[in-house]
Amino acid sequence: xxxxxxxxxxxxxxxYLVPExxxxxxxxxxxxxxxxxxxxxxxxYFTANFLDDAAAxxxxxxxxxxxxxxxxYSSVSFPEKCRLxxxxxxxxxxxxxxxxxADEEHPVRETSxxxxxxxxxxxxxxxxxxxxxxxxxx
Numbered sequence: 001x002x003x004x005x006x007x008x009x010x011x012x013x014x015x016y017l018v019p020e021x022x023x024x025x026x027x028x029x030x031x032x033x034x035x036x037x038x039x040x041x042x043x044x045y046f047t048a049n050f051l052d053d054a055a056a057x058x059x060x061x062x063x064x065x066x067x068x069x070x071x072x073y074s075s076v077s078f079p080e081k082c083r084l085x086x087x088x089x090x091x092x093x094x095x096x097x098x099x100x101x102a103d104e105e106h107p108v109r110e111t112s113x114x115x116x117x118x119x120x121x122x123x124x125x126x127x128x129x130x131x132x133x134x135x136x137x138x
Contacts, residue, residue: 001025001026001027001028001042001068002025002027002065003026003027003028003029003062003063003064003066004021004026004027004029004032004064004065004066004067005028005029005031005059005060005062005064005066005067005068005089006018006021006028006029006031006067006068006069006070006071007030007031007044007050007056007070008031008032008046008050008069008070008071008073009028009031009032009068009070010030010032010034010036011070011133013070013095014030014070015137017068017090018030018043019112020040021068022040022043026042027042027043027044027045028042028043028044029043029045029046029059029062029064030043030044030045031046031047031048031050031059032045032046032047032048033047033048033049034047036087046059051071051073051077053084056080056081056084057084057088060077060084060085060089062086064088064090065089065090065091066089066090066091066092066093067085067089067091067092067093068093068095069085069093069094069095070095071110072130072133072134073133073137074128074133075131075132075133075136075137078133078136078137081115082094082137087127092137094137096134096135096137096138097130097131097134099115099130099131099134100114100115100116100134100135100138101114101115102114102115102117102118102119102136104118114133114135115131115135116131116132116135118135
């Protein structure tokens with residue numbers, strides 16, 4: 001059975017993905033700041049701060065076939081985190097958010113302008129606001 005790691009898997013999107021992965025026959029490990037339990041033998045929860053490198057390395061030692069990552073990383077820390085994950089799992093998927101897109105096109109498509117590319121306010125662009133850091137992490 002293939003094993004998938006889902007950091008941030010108890011959040012809004014993860015609560016939809018995890019049951020689907022289980023239905024598809026994967027063993028799923030979810031990392032959350034909150035303690036959780038499961039009666040499903042193919043679902044395990046780790047209570048940890050996955051942003052902490054030591055905690056992440058300990059969990060990554062479980063030899064995962066894939067990782068679907070819902071976490072938010074700063075623009076500065078993401079390149080090193082991404083390298084760590086790519087070196088330790090079979091396949092790495094980092095999910096972004098529709099919030100990276102500017103409110104210029106409806107419906108929003110993957111080709112829609114990103115807020116990072118259209119915003120002109122220097123003070124805003126100097127921040128690591130959620131929508132900006134997700135866009136930078138892409």
